[in-house]
Amino acid sequence: MMIKGSDLLVAALENEGVERIFGVPGEENLDVVESLRKSRIELVVTRHEQAAAFMAATHGRLTGRPGVCITTLGPGALNLTTGAAYAHLGAMPMIMLTGQKGILFSRQARFQIVDIIAAMRPITKMARTIVTGSSIPTLVRDAFREAMEERPGPVLLELPEDIAGEEVKEVPLVPPHDVPLPVANPAALERATQMLLAAKRPLLMAGAGANRPRLTEALSDFVRRTRLPFFNTQMGKGAIAGGSNLYIGTAALSERDYVHRAIDRADVILSVGHDTVEKPPFLMGPKGPKVIHVGFTPAHVEQVFYPHAELVGDVGPSLALLADRIEGKLNIDPAFATLRNEILAKLQDRAEEKRFPLTPQRIVHDVRQVMPEDGMVCLDNGMYKIWFARNYRTHVANTLLLDNALATMGAGLPSAMMAAMLYPERRVLAVAGDGGFMMNSQEMETAVRLKLNLVVLILEDNAYGMIRWKQAVDKFPDFGLGFGNPDFVKYAESYGAGGRRVESADGLAPALDAAFKDGGVQLVVVPVDYSENVRVLVEELSRNVG
Ligand SMILES: Cc1ncc(C[n+]2csc(CCOP(=O)(O)OP(=O)(O)O)c2C)c(N)n1
Numbered sequence: 393m394m395i396k397g398s399d400l401l402v403a404a405l406e407n408e409g410v411e412r413i414f415g416v417p418g419e420e421n422l423d424v425v426e427s428l429r430k431s432r433i434e435l436v437v438t439r440h441e442q443a444a445a446f447m448a449a450t451h452g453r454l455t456g457r458p459g460v461c462i463t464t465l466g467p468g469a470l471n472l473t474t475g476a477a478y479a480h481l482g483a484m485p486m487i488m489l490t491g492q493k494g495i496l497f498s499r500q501a502r503f504q505i506v507d508i509i510a511a512m513r514p515i516t517k518m519a520r521t522i523v524t525g526s527s528i529p530t531l532v533r534d535a536f537r538e539a540m541e542e543r544p545g546p547v548l549l550e551l552p553e554d555i556a557g558e559e560v561k562e563v564p565l566v567p568p569h570d571v572p573l574p575v576a577n578p579a580a581l582e583r584a585t586q587m588l589l590a591a592k593r594p595l596l597m598a599g600a601g602a603n604r605p606r607l608t609e610a611l612s613d614f615v616r617r618t619r620l621p622f623f624n625t626q627m628g629k630g631a632i633a634g635g636s637n638l639y640i641g642t643a644a645l646s647e648r649d650y651v652h653r654a655i656d657r658a659d660v661i662l663s664v665g666h667d668t669v670e671k672p673p674f675l676m677g678p679k680g681p682k683v684i685h686v687g688f689t690p691a692h693v694e695q696v697f698y699p700h701a702e703l704v705g706d707v708g709p710s711l712a713l714l715a716d717r718i719e720g721k722l723n724i725d726p727a728f729a730t731l732r733n734e735i736l737a738k739l740q741d742r743a744e745e746k747r748f749p750l751t752p753q754r755i756v757h758d759v760r761q762v763m764p765e766d767g768m769v770c771l772d773n774g775m776y777k778i779w780f781a782r783n784y785r786t787h788v789a790n791t792l793l794l795d796n797a798l799a800t801m802g803a804g805l806p807s808a809m810m811a812a813m814l815y816p817e818r819r820v821l822a823v824a825g826d827g828g829f830m831m832n833s834q835e836m837e838t839a840v841r842l843k844l845n846l847v848v849l850i851l852e853d854n855a856y857g858m859i860r861w862k863q864a865v866d867k868f869p870d871f872g873l874g875f876g877n878p879d880f881v882k883y884a885e886s887y888g889a890g891g892r893r894v895e896s897a898d899g900l901a902p903a904l905d906a907a908f909k910d911g912g913v914q915l916v917v918v919p920v921d922y923s924e925n926v927r928v929l930v931e932e933l934s935r936n937v938g
Pocket residue numbers: 773774775776799800801802824825826827828829851853855856857858859
C-alpha cells in the first residue's frame with residue numbers, strides 16, 4: 393500500500409491524540425491542509441502565527457500534551473519564534489510544523505527560503521527536517537516524546553512540500569505509551585528528611601514546575617500531610633489547593649516584599665519545581681536558608697540559587713515518600729502563623745479604595761470577586777502582573793496563568809482563548825495593558841469566529857506603564873513611553889464582540905459580571921491609576937530593608 397507523506401503526517405498526529413491545529417498555512421502546506429480536511433483534526437486559522445504558537449503552547453501548559461501549530465516557510469515560520477521561546481523558557485510542550493520548498497528539486501531558487509532549522513535551534517528542544525515520508529511515524533513519535541519529556545518544551549518539524557506530496561510505502565505508526573518516571577533515591581530522601589527534621593522554620597516553595605498537570609494533586613497532598621507553611625513563585629501560583637491557612641504569599645519580587653519577612657527568617661526551604669527561568673523569588677546568599685531542590689531534573693546552579701541538597705525524580709511520588717518520613721515530626725516555630733496574618737493583611741491595603749481611575753489593588757480585588765474558584769485569569773505582560781502575582785489569591789492549579797519566563801507581551805489574549813476552548817464551562821478572563829493587548833488584538837476575530845466565551849479586561853494608562861515605572865524608579869525624566877489608543881469599545885464592536893467602559897470606581901465588578909453573563913467575546917476597558925507603583929513597590933518596600 394502506498395500513502396502520501398502528508399496523509400502519513402496527519403495519521404501520526406491523530407495517533408498522538410491531536411484534536412486541533414492552530415496556524416496560518418501557506419502554499420507549501422496545502423497537501424497537509426488537504427490531509428487535515430479528511431481527518432478528525434480541526435484546523436483553526438489564526439490572524440497571526442504568533443498567536444497560534446501562544447495557543448499551542450498554552451494547550452501544552454494546561455494539559456501536559458503538546459499543542460500543535462502550523463505555518464508556511466520563511467516569513468510564517470519566523471513569526472513562530474516568539475511563541476517558540478515562550479514555550480522553551482516556560483517549559484510548555486508544543487509541536488510546530490512548518491512548510492519548506494521542495495528539497496529534492498526546487499524551481500524557485502532561493503525565494504522565501506530561510507534556514508528555519510538553524511533559526512529555531514536555540515529556542516527549541518529539537519528541530520528537524522523531514523527528508524523522507526517513510527521516517528514520518530518515528531519522527532512524529534519522537535517529537536512528541538521530546539516535547540513532553542521533562543523538562544518539556546517546543547519541537548519543530550519542517551516538512552518540505554515535495555516530501556508532503558510524495559507517495560511512499562505505508563509505514564506503521566508507533567503507538568505512544570505512558571512512561572512512569574523513577575523516584576528519588578533513598579539516600580537523597582534521607583538527607584532531605586534530616587535537614588527538615590532539624591529545621592525550626594522550614595518553608596515550602598512551589599515553583600513553576602509545581603503547576604505541571606501531573607503533579608498538582610500530589611503536591612497538595614504533601615502539604616496537607618506535613619502542614620509545611622508555603623509560598624510560591626509567580627508561576628507556581630495555585631499549585632497547592634486547600635491547606636490555605638498555610639499560604640504565606642507569592643514572591644513576585646526578589647527581595648524586600650512582605651513575604652520576604654518569612655523567607656528571610658526561614659532556615660530550610662523545600663523548593664518544589666523551581667525553574668531558574670523565573671525572576672528569582674528570593675536571593676540566596678552565605679547567610680540565608682539552606683535549600684532543598686525537588687525536581688524532575690537536577691537543579692541549575694546560579695549566582696542567586698544553588699541548592700544544598702536535591703531530590704531528583706518524579707516529584708509527586710518522591711514527595712509522598714518524604715511525607716512518610718516527616719509527617720507529624722516537624723517542629724515549626726508558631727511565630728510563622730502570626731507573621732502570615734500580618735503579611736496577608738498588608739496585601740489587603742487599599743483593596744477597596746474608591747479612587748478613580750482605579751488602583752491596581754482595587755482591580756485585583758474586584759476581579760477576584762467576580763471569578764469563581766476555578767475561573768481562569770490569563771495575564772499579558774505589564775505592570776499589573778506584579779500586582780496580580782502579589783495580591784490575587786488562587787485556590788486551584790493553573791487559575792492564574794502568567795508568563796514570568798520569557799515575559800513577553802502579546803500572549804494574554806491567545807492564552808485565554810486556549811483556556812476558554814479547553815474549559816468552556818469555566819469563566820475565563822484575559823487581562824492586558826493597552827500596550828500588550830494591541831500586540832495580538834487581531835485575534836479578537838478568531839475568538840468571535842470560534843464562538844468562545846471570554847472576557848478581555850484592558851487596563852488603560854495610554855502608556856507602556858511598566859517601563860514608565862522603571863524609568864521613574866531609575867530617576868530618569870518621564871519621556872517617550874506614552875501613546876494614544878483606539879476607542880476600545882468601538883474596536884470590540886467592530887469585531888462583533890461586546891464592549892464596556894468602566895466609568896467609576898464601583899463600576900468594574902458589575903461590568904465584568906455583566907460581561908460574563910452576556911457570554912461570547914466581551915471586552916471591558918478600565919482606566920488605571922499607576923501612582924501606587926511608586927508609593928508601594930518603591931517607597932514602602934525600600935523601607936523594609938533587613
Ligand atoms: C514583546 C515585548 N516587548 C517589550 C517588552 C518590554 N515591556 C515589558 S512591560 C512593557 C509595557 C507594557 O505596557 P502595557 O501592555 O500597556 O501594560 P502596562 O504596564 O502599561 O500596564 C514593555 C514594553 C516585553 N516584555 N515584551
